Amino acid sequence: MSLAGFNRNPELSLGQKFLQVNWGLILLIAILAAIGCVMLYSAADGSMQPWARRHAIRFAGGLVVLLIVAMFDVRFWFRWAYPIYLVGVLLLVAVEVLGEVVMGAQRWIQIGPLTLQPSEVMKVAIVLALARIFHGISEEEIVRPTKLIGPLVLVALPTVLVLKQPDLGTSLILIMVSGVLFFAAGVRLWKFGVVAALGTGAVPVAWQFLHDYQKQRVLTFLNPESDPLGAGYHILQSKIALGAGGIFGKGLLEGSQSHLNFLPEKQTDFIFTMLAEEFGLIGGVALLVLYAIVILYGFAIALRARNQFGRLLAIGLTANLFLYVFINIAMVMGLIPVVGVPLPLVSYGGSAMLAIMISFGLVISVYVHRDVRIPRRGLGEED
Amino acid sequence: MALLNEDHSRFKTFSRRAALLGGGKALLFGALAARLYYLQVVEADKYATLAEDNRISLRLLPPPRGRILDRFGQPLAANEQNYKVVLVAEQAKDVERTLDRLAQIIELGAGERARIMTEVRKKRAFVPVTVREYLDWATVSRIEVNAPDLPGISIDVGQTRAYPFGPEMAHVLGYVAAVSESELKAAEDPLLELPGFKIGKNGLEKEYDEKLRGSAGTSTIEVNAVGRTIRELKREEGTPGKDLVLSLDQQLQTYVQQRLSGEKSASVVLLDIATGGVLAMGSVPSFDPNLFNLGISASHWRKLRNDPLHPLINKATAGLYNPGSTYKMMVALAALKAGIDPAETVYCPGHYDLGNARFHCWKNYGHGEMDMHAAIKESCDVYFYDLSRRVGIEKIAAMSRRFALGDKTGIDLPGERGGTIPTKAWKRAQIGEPWQGGETLVSAIGQGFVLTSPLQLAVMTARLASGRAVVPHFRRDLQPRADDGPRAQAVDAAQQVAETRGGPGPGTPAPEPMFAALDIPGADFALIRDAMDAVVNEPGGTAYSKRITRDGWHMAGKTGTSQVRRITMAERRQGVIDNEDLPWRRRDHGLYVAYAPVNAPRYAVAVVVEHGGGGSKSAAPIGRDVLAEAQRLDPLANDSPEQVADAPPIRRG
Structure with a gap:
């Protein structure tokens, strides 16, 4: 067969796989995590405690997890996509039942010494599940609306559960990531138009179901200066910090807004503000460029993969990363309302770090197993 | 093959969609970068200012x-x-x-x-x-x-x-x-x-x-x-x-205040004649200013405010009294200026008749023949009734003004009151009635409308003694602090000041007099001073018993009594009631003005004892004691007056 030339043997030994790992991407990730460490060091007024050190340790642990995930065959993840999704849904149900209430929202569950945030798990699981289901839907079938029922159910189930927590930000991210997958899978564009129209129509209805603090956040976003010492305080102070940073920034540990506590949550959600105050426009843009390169890597990997599952997985997880970065930075700059979304690899936080490292592990697994073919109707038939 | 073809077309769709996605993401990242540029470059100044406002506090x-x-x-x-x-x-x-x-x-x-x-x-x-x-x-x-x-x-x-x-x-x-x-x-x-x-x-x-x-x-x-x-x-x-x-001397001030403590309500002003500096200014009753510091209680404040003896008021500058006979020097000087011969005599039978009204002398049976010297020495009222008739109220008032009476002296102390030197115009303006002839007589003995403060009387005395337009003041100097540490303040600053402000030593040329001479003939002053000397130092003078006997310390002065009540004809017929027999409120105010030493005047004093009875009995002893104490404490008591014009602080050095 002339195809033999295409069809190199995808079965690699562990050693070969290890060589195939995309070390350039891992280097970029490491640089981002290192920037995180520096900023956390600064956030603690020049101390490795309490954040920078643990951030580094978590990254190191996450790197091991990443490599392990990457070593597993993409077909393994294909098989386990639905079970993982199911576990994610069950965890969301569990959080509903025994979750701990933090800041008026149920988001965490305790498993032994681990504090787990099921919504973080879900952000990866939904990509796996959607990649899996769209993998099985052919080019011709995708125009049929009935074929979209399955994927829509897959999206709806976790979204409703996350909304119930209530966590508006995460549920929106779930919807947007799903949208990206629907789009990449080839769902016709007019259907997105219909959904968007329906969504817009639903806004006044949805508003009634929002919690007061969520309404407040939206209102504050619309006019942050209206109440500089109240709800708009954080965003205003964040903008002041950014603006005061100027082109070159004030220098490490010199950010007055950050170090005099005018900036809230500077180790988590507002870490970008601190970076841009201390390293200026140059630092801020440099970070954006780094993320852009990482995302570009994701696209390259997606386009290089020879199976639809891998492509969708890579594009979906990359979209996930993009959404995190965009939402976080747009929020601290006052472009969108305040939603509690961390900056991937830079913000302090265990669950988010783990989720992002697993995501990269999956992306690298797609790369390592880029030549593996998976039949449209699943692996069962081939066996 | 089918699988491959199918996948290939799927890949084509995927690639196209991925390219669109990538483009969208690039656009959104671009928006972030643009926003960052807007905040950090375009609006940087505004936010930098806000950040400074946040952080800096004055x-x-x-x-x-x-x-x-x-x-x-x-x-x-x-x-x-x-x-x-x-x-x-x-x-x-x-x-x-x-x-x-x-x-x-x-x-x-x-x-x-x-x-x-x-x-x-x-x-x-x-x-x-x-x-x-x-x-x-x-x-x-x-x-x-x-x-x-x-x-x-x-x-x-x-x-x-x-x-x-x-x-x-x-x-x-x-x-x-x-x-x-x-x-x-x-x-x-x-x-x-x-x-x-x-x-x-x-x-x-x-x-x-x-x-x-x-x-x-x-x-x-x-x-x-x-x-x-x-x-x-x-x-x-x-x-x-x-x-x-x-210019105040704490020891003198303390002495004055203690000397006054026996009186219910009285005041004293002691001036340095050469400089006009106030050496002591006493007023009783007084109050403790430290109370205001700690926050005075409302009840205590009310008590001070409502006290009939007015402890909060400085009677030396804000108390106004009829000067009584201490005013007679003004009438005498006005008469001399008008060309009246001081040797001319007036017979005093004990009263003076003007129309239907009879004006009494303090001495019931009269003084007999009186010239100006004797009239001042024995304080004959009739002589001055006669004099005032001849001189007229306007000239008396003009002379009084030249001696700083009836108006604020401008001393550097708030709350000073001006008093009154009446004229015909003044009465028309203030009371709206024409001047009565008898009022000139009453004014001539410092009663009626004439009102002066003890400070004014002291200035008058200083001007009489020196012949110069003495102006009173407290401030001697304003100097930057040598040390503002709180501990250093407790250190006796006397040494510091003594070191930094050495007075003129012996041999220093005599300083120019500080005040301009009054345009009054020296002979007129000599006559008045002689008479005031006689009041104290000649037998028969109204203050003879209160004289200072120590050589070189002699004082010259004039007593005064300011009548508070009206003595009725009925009372005169039965004999005027003695002050001791009257309730305190109705007794006369006692006044005394004096200067010392007689030969080279350095100190001028004015004393008012409210309801103290006659000036000779109540006020003169206080004046005597204050002048004696001032001379006792004078560091240069034995030096010539020219050298001590601005008393140098070497007494305790």
Whole structure:
């Protein structure tokens, strides 16, 4: 067969796989995590405690997890996509039942010494599940609306559960990531138009179901200066910090807004503000460029993969990363309302770090197993 | 093959869609970068300013208030340390428990505790709350010793105004108190807005308030989001208030006030004739200015305000009295100016008739033949009735004005009152009635409309003694503080001042007289001075029994009695009632003016004893004692008067 030339043997030994790992991407990730460490060091007024050190340790642990995930065959993840999704849904149900209430929202569950945030798990699981289901839907079938029922159910189930927590930000991210997958899978564009129209129509209805603090956040976003010492305080102070940073920034540990506590949550959600105050426009843009390169890597990997599952997985997880970065930075700059979304690899936080490292592990697994073919109707038939 | 084809077309769709996605993402990242550029470059200045506003806070540093010193450098008003207990809530884990423990050392009432707890709740946890002020040293040490059991409690040292001589100086120095609402509105100095800042409310503290106050320093500090001070960025020390050096002599002032303490209500002014400097100014009853400092209680304040003896009023400058016979020198000088011969005699039968009215002399059976010298010496009223008829009220008033009577002297002390020297025009304007001839007679013996303050009488006396237009004042010097440390203030500043201000030593050329000579012939002055000398030093003079006998200390003076009641014809027929037999309120005011030494006058004194009876009996002894004490304390008593024009402070050096 002339195809033999295409069809190199995808079965690699562990050693070969290890060589195939995309070390350039891992280097970029490491640089981002290192920037995180520096900023956390600064956030603690020049101390490795309490954040920078643990951030580094978590990254190191996450790197091991990443490599392990990457070593597993993409077909393994294909098989386990639905079970993982199911576990994610069950965890969301569990959080509903025994979750701990933090800041008026149920988001965490305790498993032994681990504090787990099921919504973080879900952000990866939904990509796996959607990649899996769209993998099985052919080019011709995708125009049929009935074929979209399955994927829509897959999206709806976790979204409703996350909304119930209530966590508006995460549920929106779930919807947007799903949208990206629907789009990449080839769902016709007019259907997105219909959904968007329906969504817009639903806004006044949805508003009634929002919690007061969520309404407040939206209102504050619309006019942050209206109440500089109240709800708009954080965003205003964040903008002041950014603006005061100027082109070159004030220098490490010199950010007055950050170090005099005018900036809230500077180790988590507002870490970008601190970076841009201390390293200026140059630092801020440099970070954006780094993320852009990482995302570009994701696209390259997606386009290089020879199976639809891998492509969708890579594009979906990359979209996930993009959404995190965009939402976080747009929020601290006052472009969108305040939603509690961390900056991937830079913000302090265990669950988010783990989720992002697993995501990269999956992306690298797609790369390592880029030549593996998976039949449209699943692996069962081939066996 | 089918699989491959199918996948290939799927891949084509995927690639196209991925390219669109990538483009969208690039666009959104571009938007982020653009927003960042907008905030950090376009709007950078605005936000940089806001960030500085956030972080920088300016605090005022109150300057130490200048002291008030007497002519020898003795502090009369100084700053004392005020120890207070403050509570910092964040350092006291349990504020209630800390207060419980503190209550075992100092008494804490329920109201006080409630106030402290309210303040603790209202203020941020790191802001100190004052628990109690003005602690004595024993309490301070007990709190310090128990410090380990009192978390959050500390001793803070502030400054408070102290008047070591208390009531003795109250009317001269005045006092300081908190800034009132209206003063705050009128003020430009931001210092007045400082909580707890005190300004001069009366006396010299008020007159020289701005000089004593100094100017505020500023401390530029960096604060964090909750207002806690992080560090001081810049500190500009203010200018401490200047020390005010007075012409006043503390020892003389203390003496005067003590000498007056036997009287119910009286006042004394002692002037340095050469300089016009006030050496002592006494007024009884007095009050303790330190009370105003600590916050006077409402009931105490009411008591002071409603006291019929007016302890809050400085009677030396704000008390107005008929000068009585002390006014006769003015009438005599006006007559001399009008060309009347002083040797011409007037017969005094004990009364003087004008139309249907009869005007009595104080001496019932009359003085007999009187010339000017004798009339002053024995204070004959009839002689001056006659004189005034001939001279007229206008000329008497004009002469009085030249001796600073009936108007404010302009002394550097608030609250001075002007008094009245009546003229025909004055009566028409003020009362709306024409002048009566008899009123000229009444005025000639310093009764009726004539009203003067003891200060004016002292100035008059100084002008009579020197022939110069003496103007009274308190301020001798304003000097930058040598040291503004609170401890250094306690150090006797006399030495410092003595060192920095050496007086003219022997051989220094005599200084120019400070005041212009009055345009009055020397012979006229000589006649008046001779007569005043005779009042005291010749037998038959009204103050002969009160003379100073020590050689070189002799004084010249004039007694006066200011009638408070009207003596009816019926009473005259039965004999005028003795002052001792009258209730205090209806007794005459006793007055006395004098200068000493007679040959080279240096000191002029005026004494008014309210309801003291005759001036000779009540006021003259006080005048004598004050002049004697002044000369006893004079460092250059034996030197020529030219050399001591501006008494150098070497007495205690």
